[in-house]
Amino acid sequence: METVIEIKHLEKSFDQLAVLTDINLKLERGENLAILGKSGTGKSVLTKCIVRLVQADKGEILVLGNDILKMDDEQLNETRKKVGYLFQGGALYDSMTVRQNLEFQIRRTQMEKKKKELRELVEESLENVGLADAINKMPAELSGGMKKRIGLARTLILKPQIILYDEPTTGLDPVTSGEISELILQVQEKYNTSSIIITHDMKCAKMTANQLKIMKDGKFYAEGTFSQLSESDDQEVKAYFS
């Protein structure tokens, strides 16, 4: 097995607020890890630390073998190309068509591509999420579920080795949530990506994750597979499965 992310004793505070107190985790290649936890426990802060959108205070964050906290800007940019981050709202640019949103992702990372190659990449990533027809639409014309799919297509276009999903199914109806979870699985199988999935959606965790961790007071309180945790006698853990 190859470890793609390893975090050791990560700490992060904002002024007096200690958000992450002692985070330790390992993510292996091809594995999906779901992180559960009450609102405000620091799940988003943790994923942002992994790509240094938030600067950690202490600890080690090894991404593909290198410590993200010690990288210069160039190394950080290179690493960020390999780590896709799917934000909660999909974060599409409203004034751009779907095609332009996807092309911009490539331009932003200064990857040189010929026009034909760029067109093919855009089309392929839209096909991957089942939305080839939406290529000329504006984000305002898309439903919430479609926006999430396009957000994922935009992440996939860079062919990341790791994907960080921040609440990929929040705000969606159960059927569409199921479709997004199915898509997360398909991506993992097709590209052998490794993912961290922050979610409140237990169905999503059950469908997608090889391992689950429950966060509480800035650290992981419990961990295991879905079936292991679902059989736990601990009241705090049980609460997630009731």
Ligand SMILES: Nc1ncnc2c1ncn2[C@@H]1O[C@H](COP(=O)(O)OP(=O)(O)OP(=O)(O)O)[C@@H](O)[C@H]1O
């Ligand atoms: N840039 C920031 N500056 C100050 N405080 C912050 C910042 N970012 C996050 N926080 C605080 O850190 C805590 C954890 O926030 P975070 O968004 O990680 O929670 P979460 O577990 O992802 O919650 P949710 O499930 O509701 O999305 C919150 O108290 C939040 O107010």
